Amino acid sequence: MNNPIEALNKIFDSRIRLGVMSILIVNDSVSFNELKQLLELTDGNLASHLNTLEQAEYLKVQKAFIGKKTNTTYIITDLGKLSFKAHLDALEKMIKGI
Template identity: 55%
Template sequence: MKGFNQLNKAFESRVRLGIMSVLLVNDWVNYKEMKDTLGLTDGNLASHVASLEKLNYIEVKKEFVGKKPQTSYSATKLGKAEFQKHIDGLERLLKGG
């Protein structure tokens, strides 16, 4: 089954699937938006972001806005390509191969 071979273990988690889905349609998403959109705890978001960052699928930007620290996320070119392959594989599986 060709579709099955395209699936990426990095996106098996519903949280990582959610993170990548949000980042595919937004250039940058800040921490609070991501956490609220997906309904995650701080620790849950942090661990999944770390995994995706380690694979170079997302970029993490830390900066100060005024005097407050802000963390934002963006999908890398590699991350977008790998996620699209995963989605294509899922579609093939759903269509029967």
């Protein structure tokens, strides 16, 4: 048997980032405020986790205008999708003992 945890992605150790990804993988685009309310986080905390995911290029930020009002939304990238799925696969394999 080889090390079952090495295929797990360190970035997804955090349940907040796991939560963000699981929201973004089923929603095309989610705003900062929606995430904040869904996950019940402070601005700073959410912003820093989003930043970690953005640095990893797992999501991208889209700044748009709704009328004159700015609106920031977050979108998962292809790399984000792949990495998240790979992590879930690794988790499943580990649990099933494959």
